[in-house]
Amino acid sequence: MSVTQIVYSSTPFGYDENLLSGLLLDARRCNRRDGVTGALVCRRDVYLQYLEGEDGAVRNTLDRIKKDDRHVDVMLRLDAPAPSRMFGDWAMLHDPALSVAWTEDQVTSGALEQAGPDHFRAVFKAIAQRTS
């Protein structure tokens, strides 16, 4: 079955540990149900999420996520077909920091706007390789 991969960025609204664990519970419950896998990188200034799975399932998930008031400014960064999954074992891997990517200062000065889809894919590929 063909796989669709999506990355979006957003700005957390009301970020704290409780909110984050509730959000991850929701994400993992729904993703197991829907056959969606991926990773969520989060920091107080930014969420970056990678989702992969059957095309319709990924788009329905993104539609729900866009309506969520726990974040704002959802911006699609990558939307492409993929030959296979990168996070097949993860209903939603949580990576606590953008350890392989941008600093807060870089995000503030527009680094995400300058990065292209390949860059976002590479960030998550590195995370997938680090955790496999």
Ligand SMILES: Cc1cc2nc3c(=O)[nH]c(=O)nc-3n(C[C@H](O)[C@H](O)[C@H](O)COP(=O)(O)O)c2cc1C
């Ligand atoms: C940063 C962030 C990441 C999320 N990730 C997922 C996810 O991977 N899968 C998912 O189904 N919901 C995710 N959610 C939660 C959805 O927005 C939504 O609450 C959930 O899918 C339940 O939808 P429902 O309330 O319409 O049933 C995320 C929300 C936020 C704010």
